[in-house]
Amino acid sequence: MLGIDIELTPTSSEDDPERREILWRSKAEDLVNRIRGGSDAQSRKHEKAAWKARRLYQLFGLPTVIIPLAGSVAAQFLPEVAVSAMMLASGVCAGVNAFLNYGQKAQMHFEYSARWAELGSSVDFEMVKPRADRTQADVFLERLRNRTAALRSAAPPV
DSSP states (O other): OOOOOOOOOHHHHHHHHTTOOOOOOOOHHHHHHHHHHHHHHHHHHHHHHHHHHHHHHHHHHHHHHHHHHHHHHHTTTTTTTHHHHHHHHHHHHHHHHHHHHHHHHHHHHHHHHHHHHHHHHHHHHHTTTOOSSSHHHHHHHHHHHHHHHHHHHHHHOO
């Protein structure tokens, strides 16, 4: 239409006919297994951090609901200063929860725990195959390196 000739990029198998793939040997398997162990450890760390953040969210969130309810009932029996102190405590709890955002922290840690666990599952799925049926070792290791780097760079600190 425009008279421009475009040379198509050859498929990856044609990129370098001399390239030899790295075969699965014990060294590659050892590295993959170390990555698998690291992904399990990261998953556990994020799950632990998630539950800690969830408990803190509940610790500071529950009083913001209970104190005003109790204060409205207790206002008839307690001095005004006591009711004001209760409302102040409720406000402090709400402020801490809003400022430190424990709910979102818990959600993020649960998400990254699942992502690390999924990475480990992918490794298990690949390693259960016979060596001849696996993705090439160098390609699989590169994918793992990229995925772990992406997870480490985006994950919340544990």
